[in-house]
Amino acid sequence: MSCTHTSDVLVVGGGVIGLVTAWRAAQRGFTTTVVDPAPGGGAAQVAAGMLAAVTELHHGEQTLLGLNLESARRYPDFVAELTELTGHDLGYRRCGTLAVALDADDRALLRELHALQHRSGLTSEWLSGRECRRLEPMLAPGVRGGLRVDGDHQIDPRRLAGALLTACERAGVVLRPAWAERLNVRRGRAVSVTVSDGDELAAGSIVLAGGSLSGRLAGVPEAVLPPVRPVKGQVLRLTVPKRYAPFLSRTVRAVVRGSQVYLVPRENGELVVGATSEELGWDTTVTAGGVYELLRDAHELVPGITELPLTETRAGLRPGSPDNAPLLGPTELPGLLLATGHYRNGVLLTPVTGDVLAHALVTGELPDEARAFTPRRFGANDRTDAVLTEQLA
Missing domain, CATH: 3.50.50.60 (FAD/NAD(P)-binding domain)
Incomplete structure (x- = not known):
């Protein structure tokens, strides 16, 4: 040696x-x-790149919220510095996020999240189902309401x-x-x-x-x-053909029967759908069940998604603490x-x-x-x- x-x-x-x-x-x-x-x-x-300090807030994570908000605050200058230095387009979009509810139980959960955000001093706006569909016409007719968070953005992690x-x-x-x-x-x-x-x-x-x-x-x-510890997440990538554009104008997320699902539209036409959360050790297998659940839940949220080409399936491991x-x-x-x-x-x-x-x-x-x-x-x-x-x- x-x-x-x-x-x-x-x-x-x-x-x-x-x-x-x-x-x-x-x-x-x-x-x-x-x-x-x-x-x-x-x-x-594998990550979708949601910069979602507000919509990712969970009970018991108020201390982490402070760090998340501080990093989100630094993001514009960080992106500008990195872009100027390297010439790379990072896919940074200040597009906002819409979190929606598909049934009464989802609506109750989202109302609780809205209350937690309000208690934490965060800015989010409650919308009716009709107002949600006015913002994103591709949403399912059954959407019962949602939270508009203009401060949650996205970046392309790759x-x-x-x-x-x-x-x-x-x-x-x-x-x-x-x-x-x-x-x-x-x-x-x-x-x-x-x-x-x-x-x-x-x-x-x-x-x-x-x-x-x-x-x-x-x-x-x-x-x-x-x-x-490793926490497995499976993610899908689809492509939005130009004839369907604009498909979604912002990140859309929901809880469907207790499972989180999100759709992150990129400016280059890519649409990222994720993500499962599985405690399966070091397994990074993409499973038929994982793909099915993501497509099923995404279809309930945005029915038109089944018309899009499926271009990639990936699984990765988040470092949980x-x-x-x-x-x-x-x-x-x-x-x-x-x-x-x-x-x-x-x-x-x-x-x-x-x-x-x-x-x-x-x-x-x-x-x-x-x-x-x-x-x-x-x-x-x-x-x-x-x-x-x-x-x-």
């Missing part, structure tokens, strides 16, 4: 979270390396990943196409990562940003191993930081995550907006300190 490369910052994982972290680190003057077998891949290749890859290359980030196989800890500090070709890559700071795989890196002491919120910043192990556990908000939280990790790399601390998301919130007690001390002894 040889130590062939040393950098200030080593990022394990080259999805959008790892790439934005590496880019921002390089902008701060750190020599930076990203280890990933296929940089620019990951969950973003284009975002491509732009971040270009930004990293232009900032001098070294991209190492390999698997990270082991974290090496010496004298109580994370010092390097061994990669699949046998090389050992040393760094002053190591950021674990491996998405759902973040909890599987060998060598990470159990006391600081991120508690992330115990409280559905990300783990950001320094761990109890010196030299090791986390940027993982974003669950369903990875694309939305990309701008703020890059800024937070850059701040943490420079100062060793989290900025105010991210302090609630420290990895130390899980098991941060005297027993954890004792276990870590024992493991590093």
Whole structure:
């Protein structure tokens, strides 16, 4: 084994979270390396790209809401900066979202969400079924009402990943196409990562940003191993022929018999339909049942969807955490930081995550907006300190 490369910052994982972290680190003057077998891949290749801080609000997630809103606020400047630097069109659309109800039970759930949004100081407008169909004529006649949220937008995650890859290359980030196989800890500090070709890559700071795989890196002491799990999501992509355009003018979402379904129309004619949420471990099989359920629910919402060509079916793994919120910043192990556990908000939280990790790399601390998301919130007690001390002894 040889130590062939040393950098200030080593990022394990080259999805959008790892790439934005590496880019921002390089902008701060750190020599930076990203280890990933296929940089620019990951969950973003499957994600729909809804920037839905308001319509994604769930009970018990008000703390996360603050971080989501802060990242949404930063998105326009983030997109402008990335576009100017790379020349990439990120597919950013400030089109708004319409969440609709298809029956009385759905309507009651949506009314509860509206009340929660109002209590949380968010802006959303209740519409009748007729008003919903006036906005989106392709909606089913049975729509009973809905919420118009003009502040929830969208981006194309695949284009975002491509732009971040270009930004990293232009900032001098070294991209190492390999698997990270082991974290090496010496004298109580994370010092390097061994990669699949046998090389050992040393760094002053190591950021674990491996998405759902973040909890599987060998060598990470159990006391600081991120508690992330894979949550499977199946997604369909259809194409809207020009004769049908405009099919939908904004993101449309609903709960159909208890299942979430959303339709995200791109300006290039693509229509993304998703997403299932399945606790099936590491399985990424696209199933007939998953495709059927998505098409069935989407058809109830927008009957005309069955006329569109089906161009792609994909399944990916979201990195879920115990409280559905990300783990950001320094761990109890010196030299090791986390940027993982974003669950369903990875694309939305990309701008703020890059800024937070850059701040943490420079100062060793989290900025105010991210302090609630420290990895130390899980098991941060005297027993954890004792276990870590024992493991590093």
